[in-house]
Amino acid sequence: MGKKHPGIVFFSGGTALNGLAAYIADLNPECSYIITTFDSGGSSAYLRDAFDMPAVGDVRNRLLALADTRSPERANIVKLLSTRLPSIGVRNSLQDQLDHLANGSHPLMEGLSDVVCKILADRFSLFVDMSEGRFNPTYASLGNIILAAGFMAHQRVLAPPIAQLSRLINARGVVRAATIDNGHLAVRLQNGEIIAGQHLFTGKEVDPIPSPVDGMWICSGINDPWPRSVHASSLAMMLVSEADMIVYPMGSFYSSLLAALSPQGLGQTISLNPCPKIFVPNMGYDPELIGHDVTLQVKRLLEILRMDNAAYIKQEDVLNAVLVDSENGDYPGGLDIAALEKLPVKVIDRRLVSDESEGLIDPALLAPELLKLASSNIFT
Structure with a gap:
């Protein structure tokens, strides 16, 4: 017997996706969430x-x-x-x-x-x-x-x-940790500064970072920024391999989205699943995204997704489309659709902001769009 609902897998952490998760749970209880476990504050x-x-x-x-x-x-x-x-x-x-x-x-x-x-x-x-x-x-x-x-x-x-x-x-819905290993996050800023410890660069517990993030990796601790290997959990990879659609959603860009994708093995597993993969960029203020327009976000996302084996993982195997609202959306770093299409990725332009959502994505608009995309042949 076939599934009643498409199995959608979201990579995230933090609270930004909670509204969508709660809303979409009533429409599709077969959604899954792979969550980062690197918070240090x-x-x-x-x-x-x-x-x-x-x-x-x-x-x-x-x-x-x-x-x-x-x-x-x-x-x-x-x-x-x-x-x-x-x-x-x-x-x-x-x-x-x-x-x-x-x-x-x-x-x-x-x-x-x-x-x-x-x-x-x-x-x-x-x-x-x-x-x-x-x-x-x-x-x-x-x-x-x-x-x-x-x-x-x-x-x-x-x-x-x-x-x-x-x-x-x-x-x-199903919730899985991205990794069972104990790691922390470190970033390098464009000014050369290295910060180890997620809570020190999110702009929530301390002042926002003074320079754009130029790279992120997993390390052993807040006093040890040296990169270390952290492997994806087998349960997370199983969810990815069985997904009908994979979504890289809004939320703190580095500490939630890219952090959840960083454990080794996830990018490779994503590339082997032929299902659609969609990025939903942030609207509003994200302290981690100073100096980042949506095009740069896509490039950084692709770097993480292809990190397992950049020579063999094709861009189209890990990302197919970017879902935006060019008319109503507020993308502080800027939204250049022509630049996105040159990457190339498909740009899907839909109404995602309502009169009540105060300039941010409205779950009541995003949820049905994702369900339609998961059941459509728009990518074939």
């Missing part, structure tokens, strides 16, 4: 330092965006997993909250069945036992803690806790 940094693990914040973010909250219990689970401990407070009092979660007595456990309460309490209990005072609970995400505990409980493998959390919230 905020509470993710505390978890990574304490347990030498990949960042799970973007994974948690996407799972919660896909949650089916029509059930009151699932809505309560999402509320718990979306909660952060206070950003200001005595460490002992924050630890007390974790202890209450571990024994099931925390107010956030109200409204949960005994079975679900025990599952979550056991995870919090395991986390408390493992952390042994090494973890700073300030502003900690409870969803991240659950994933971290599951990661440790499953011999440092991330797929099982992702699958368990997906079942608890009935996620309407």
